[in-house]
Amino acid sequence: MSLLKYESQLREPLVDGDKNYHQTTEDIIGPIETRPTMLWWIGFSLSLLLLAFGVYSVYREVVYGIGQWNLNHTIGWGWDITNFVWWIGIGHAGTLISAILLLFRQGWRTGVNRAAEAMTIFAVICAGQFPIFHMGRVWVGFYVMPYPNSRGPLWPNFNSALLWDVFAVSTYFTVSLLFWYSGLLPDLATVRDRAKTKFRKMFYGLTSFGWTGSTKHWQRHESLSLVLAGLATPLVLSVHTIVSFDFATSVIPGWHTTIFPPYFVAGAIFSGFAMVQSLLIVTRKVLHLEEYITVGHIEAMNKVIVLTGSIVGCAYLTELFVAWYSGNQYEWWAFRQNRVNLFSPYGWAYYGMMFCNVVSPQLFWSKKLRRNVTFTFFMSVLINVGMWFERFVIIVTSIYRDFLPSSWSTYYSPSIWEVGFFLGTFGLFFTCYFLFAKFFPVIALAEIKAILKTSGENYKKKMTPVEKMDSEKFYIEEVEHAH
């Protein structure tokens, strides 16, 4: 009778297929060393086109004024800040996967963390464009920076939630970037070592910072990862908390809500994972990485989605209940008439949000659907549409009809340049992502190799004779040997 089972009955392997170290390297580094495919060129060109349109849209706004947008004196924030919060939310999954799951020792993070972190960084870059260019005078935007200056010195207003945003987002970006890049170092060194052309040698030589793979390097690398994970973990929670303060600390009915911080964080993780799903389902298919980003990974992330989606749903209902329970007529109006009333001008946004974010993720309670890749892709897009609706509902339906009915706004729909700005950030995001997928290892190679020791076919094969041993023999051969 076999004494030990090395294959878990509960957990599926984190890597499929019979992989050894060399094969893994070939699979992951391979695409970097070949010429880009036609598909890549098409995708990259489309992204660049979108980016160019975005740049032109922003150019018009900077040169001719915010009047290029359809905002007005009642709706001061519309698509701009909606998109900012949306992108920031998307940028939450990466750091959650790398930092929090690292601290919780979740092995499955290794397959997806690199791409998710990259996505985080690009999403935060996209998000940052909106608060920058929503300023009427972007050329004096540096006034928000607290530094001893020759204007007094005049300091920013530390009471403003918008200023907290500046700090929160820039800190988050810095830490995420460091985290991502330090994880990349061993893999970049692998690419460098395999490089054949002079340019590639130089490029990857420079970017890998002289990594040699010595034990000392690894030891420092591991320590750094832990330190950064420790730093990044509170940031995952704080960034969207602070973004939510933009609204929660205001006086506007529908904004002034104490539930916002946890609600925003859950929503951010929810949308972040949905975006990771959208990207990775395509990436694994195109780069043939199905054995590294397995259906098990997708299912694990779908579990996070159903959890966070349910939290978000609870938050929506709580918020609605409290609006009624508060007895505040302005608050209740914002919910009852501006949102819940399907026939009010923006009723569609509220029900779109409810359907995409609350109803649809509940389907993931079914294991069959959780493991269905096509369905997951469809759902991930739906969730991100829903999360966009959520931000739009919070921002626009609160302010378009607030305290004084005399100021209630016309129907706000974006101008072509507002839409262009949003599309432009898609262009920026995918341009970055295409470059990343082409020139950087999209899977954390070194970490995959580490889990190959304890997971996958190769490991199972090695362990089969061990499983067959009786305890005596096992003790003599394996344990003694190990000592």
Add this chain to the structure above:
Amino acid sequence: MLQPLIHPLFKTRQFEDSLLKLIGNPTPFIDYFRNLWVSKLGSVNGFDAFLQDGIIEKNISASSVISEAKDTTNTSNRYQQAEPATALSGASFIGNVADASQKISAKKGGETELVLYEKVSIGNGSHGNNAWLHELSDPISRATWDNYAMISPQMGESLFGINIYDRRQSDAYEVNVDKPVMKVTANGKTIEIPVLIIPGTHPNVIAIALGYGRQSSQKEKTGEYIGRAAENVGINVYPLTTFDGTSISYASAVTVEKTSKQFPIARTQLHNITEGRPIVRETTLKDFKTNPGKLNEEEREELERYGEHFVPDATMYPTYEYPGLKWGMSIDLNTCIGCSACTIACVAENNIAIVGKKDVARMQDMQWLRIDRYFTGNPENPSVVFQPMLCQQCDNAPCENVCPVAATTHSSEGLNQMIYNRCIGTKYCANNCPYKVRRFNWADFRGADAFPDNQRGIISNATADLDDELTRLVINPDVTVRSRGVMEKCTFCIQRIQEGKLHAKIENRPLKDLEVKTACMQACPTQAIMFGNVNDKTTRISELRLREQKERKYYVLEELHVLSNVNYLVKVRNTDHEVGDIKEEHHS
């Protein structure tokens, strides 16, 4: 004496300079003029004294002075006596009233009657090229830059199927800028004109404003000959008047017909009623007399719960005591007639930009002071309340603490100030303003920013006349022109406050009450607006707040604890009818 007062405008030459040039004298007029008078008066000192005094003192005999004075007195006496005589001579009217009224009523043949009226802003059309007046919204319809047919809710429903008492339909109707167009036929002439449904209009009456659709005989040159503000504004309805040989009739029977067309109307207020919110308050004279204290009973009870020190108690920040001046304003809803003179006065005083129809339609208008109009009472036959709404200069201002760069701050006199060159234009303050009185510079209306003047073709052409090289010179030099991308707002005419304080300082005395008047207060024909120092308990405003109108005083949205410095006085109606908010029930 006539001497040059300003530098030559652009590349022009003064008339007198031209004369000098003609006679071949190369001396500039100012020197020529100066030399002439210096030689006449004998010295430079004499000339300077003349300039300073404005007169040349001569030795005149006392008797001639007295006789001259007598003459003046006589003239003015004659004039004063004559005036009341003509003014009161109405009794001399000799006409047959019965006959006249018969003639007027005889005209009413059709089912629907057309009333042609003059709007408070444009009048008979002589101001048709004035962008300020076009952008001033009508007190009732709140529409700008157009004339339109005002029809009753009943006609709106029968003709266009829009029931504005149904929330679903009124929501769709009010947020949509495009309004239905109808065909109006009168005296054999037909026009197509957009329609606004206005509660309180008689079911069988449509009303259209005269004075619109002004154009040059060469239509395409209207902008050039009459003014760019006059281009394509409204429809000329003078052809619909009738002339019977002796007088023009402005009312006639018409037939109206629905069309499937739509036309955008730019309005500054879309929602008609207060939705039960205690924003405008009304009572009847009877109730007021019975129990005047009832009006602010609720407020008193609420404040009692928090005690005397509710202001410092409600904040974690230190509070400021305002030891010196503290500005406040009191606005009387009883006397406000909605004429909007204050709005125009504010526009003129504070160099507020005109944005044109397209931008008003998307609510990017810039006026700092607006007249909010609410229909109250019986929805079938509503009353109207006008509420001038401007920055409330909150002591606990929601706009101030959200600005990331501290571009809007509170002054030691209780004013909420804007520091334009610190503003980066996040619009967060405007979002967080419960009164929505902050205005953003969506474009460069004044050619005032760091970028070259690049707005032609971007902003409305109607703004061009106010921004040309010459008209710009009327801009109030005491007030900064704002550049694109900054927020602006009412600051109680801080330039006037400053001027008043400086005067007082020069004369080494304290500032007197009513020495500083805001532009809106000064322009108000019914004295509905009172402004002054509320720290001084003897000022007019303190008198109103603390004694005269104590019971009628209330603050809009006081429950938000923004501590506004503008109070309103409850409207008291001498009526038996129902007053107050139109409630939700009436809608369904």
